[in-house]
Amino acid sequence: MMMSDFPPGLVLILGAFLIPIMGRKFRPILTLGLPLVTLALVWSLPNGSFSIFPLFDYQLVFVHSDSLSRLFATVFSIMTFGGSLYALKQKRVLELVAVFVYAGSAIGVVFAGDLITLFIFWEIMAVASTLVVLSVGGNLSYQVSMRYFLVHVFGGTLLLVGILAHILDSGSTTFTAMELDNLGSILILAGFLVNAAAPPLSAWLSDAYPEASFSGAVFLSAFTTKAAVYVLLRGFPGAEVLVFIGIFMIFYGIIYALLENDMRRILAYSIVNQVGFMVTGIGIGTEMALNGVAAHAFTHIIYKALLLMSAGAVLYMTGKRKCTDLGGLFQSMPLTTICSIIGALSISSFPLTSGFISKSMISQAAADDSLTTIWFLLMAASAGVFLHAGIKFPWFVFFQKDSGLRPSDPPWSMRLAMILFAGICIGLGIWPEFLYSMLPYPVTYQPYTVTHVIHMLQLLLFSGFAFFLMLPLMRRTLTITLDFDWFYRRLFPAVLQNTFSVIGRVDKAIRLAFLEKLDMGLTFISKKNNRLSGLLSRNYPAGSMVLWVAVILAGYLFISFIR
Amino acid sequence: MNNEQQGKHWLVRQDTVRLLWRGGLAVLSLLVIADFFVHAHPYFQIDGTFGFYAWFGLLVCAGMVLFAKALGIFLKRKDTYYDDE
Helix, strand or coil, X not given: CCHHHCCHHHHHXXXXXXXXXXXXXXXXXXXXXXXXXXXXXXXXXXXEEEEEEEECCEEEEEEEECHHHHHHHHHHHHHHHHHHHHHHHCCCHHHHHXXXXXXHHHHHHHHCCEHXXXXXXXXXXXXXXHHHHHCCCCHHHHHHHHHHHHHHHHHHHXXXXXXXXXXXXXXXXXXXXXXXXXXXXXXXXXXXXXXXXXXXXXXXXXXXXXXXXXXXXXXXXXXXHHHHHHHHHHHCCCCCHHHHHHHHHHHHHHHHHHHCCEHHHHHHHHHHHHHHHHHHHHHHCCHHHHHHHHHHHHHXXXXXXXXXXXXXXXXXXXXCCECCCCCCHHHCCHHHHHHHHHHHHXXXXXXXXXXXXXXXXXXXXXXXXXXXXXXXXXXXXXXXXXHHHHHHHHHHHHCCCCCCCCCCCCCHHHHHHHHHHHHHHHHHHHCCHHHHCCCCCCCCCCCCCHHHHHHHHHHHHHHHHHHHHCHHHHCCCCEEECCCHHHHHHHHHHHHHHHHHHHXXXXXXXXXXXXXXXXXXXXXXXXXXXXXXXXXXXXCCHHHHHHHHHHHHHXXXXXXXXX | CCHHHHCCCHHHCHHHHHHHHHHHHHHHHHHHHHXXXXXXXXXXXXXXXXXXXXXXXXXXXXXXXXHHHHHHHHHEEECCCCCCC
């Protein structure tokens, strides 16, 4: 194997295990160096399939490289670098190891050329991300991580069964675009969708991510859902059902984020919302739409990480995470506030930010395809993003009332990471060509026309106007909103508990009735025989028994003589 | 300006907030007026009407806030709801 085609994901996965044996002093060299080595490897990969190993009758293709896989691997590497910089203050080694294995396996998924390799990295990703949540320690994180893990094991099982059915059906393990005409591909799609936080299993995301550490949540936001977007993009472009699933995710994310009080859970719901845009684009399936999805995944990872970094900075400095406890922080955390606003403008696709050049490609694709309803829904959703993430998040955390908290900006490593990602958000917004040149299909789209800019500004600023007009309706309360996880946290346990208690009671009654009847039967028989004259209790003298044995033996002897 | 206002950060003083509201409303009106001058090329019918993006944004956002509020009546719980796990 040449160095140039070494699987880039393995650099992070193998490197992760060097982190614990490295002293604290030299650890940053490793955690900042490994992502850069990975990035260099990704960019040096030519198109084609490498690192092929035979497994029984099949071949494992560890590296299948083309523009799409390189794009995702690039942003995953940049994310790992920025996240590691942000996490330099993170003292828990378990989290760092888990994060590197997690990032490496996500890159492994992106380069997997066959379904078996894909599944292997998919499962490593599930275990590693669980450990990121679990590494926080304590009962709460244990409970959350186990719920998270069970959902992903379920998704992984769907995927495994789907892959097996697909291999039996087609005889091929190659990972290419699939038609939804057999059970195998339907199950594969379902497995992918669990990781994309599609309904009905969407609550794992807003349940688990906000419970991770200040740095852990930054990494979690990037990999699982976007790896799912990648495999959907590759496996099911143009599958119409994805349009409806995506639209549902978009509005589910907005509505739940509007109701939420926990700042990082607002951002978690907004991940579902943004992935909804991508899933819709994959469903539309034109070259324009798929380009838009790839571009949006790239920009989304950066600005969502930036938003979670700013939220993490607030959590790190104040230890608080509820909007009801926060407010007025802009006075003492100016840099964090500015970075959070840049992230918020990017997610709202404000002109001159990265979201503007990527998300508008998806709505343009809907317009080009004359998908009237979808286009109007996407426009409404763009307005809603500004409402729930663009304004709500910075407003309630950094402005609104004065909470009296005066934390300073976070340590330099965290500030540097935020500045880096804020810079990328604006840089991509000003020079979209850099991103456009990496997309899978040639781009002719021009985001900066006067009409488009004015219309987008109208849409967004009037959404902002609506926010401030309706501010009294948005007052934060100490509440959560019941989500799909209520079914497996409350309903199913309650139903099962009741069912089992009913079964238990019935079972007990039947046993008791049976024992009673048996008892009565035995009493009856014993009563019948409790006198010496009874059928079974007559006593025979031993002498008569000996006599009869002698008679039988004599008879036996007699018969054996006369034969 | 009274003493209470004096002690506050300049950005949250009443005068500044009033100024921000006025500035904001001016920007909003300018954006709508700009619709006279830009060359609209609607994809469908209604999105070519005057100030479409402005009123559409305002209305759908109001709609979403109200919908969320209504849903909240049924689905909101105290944030200690799951604490017994």
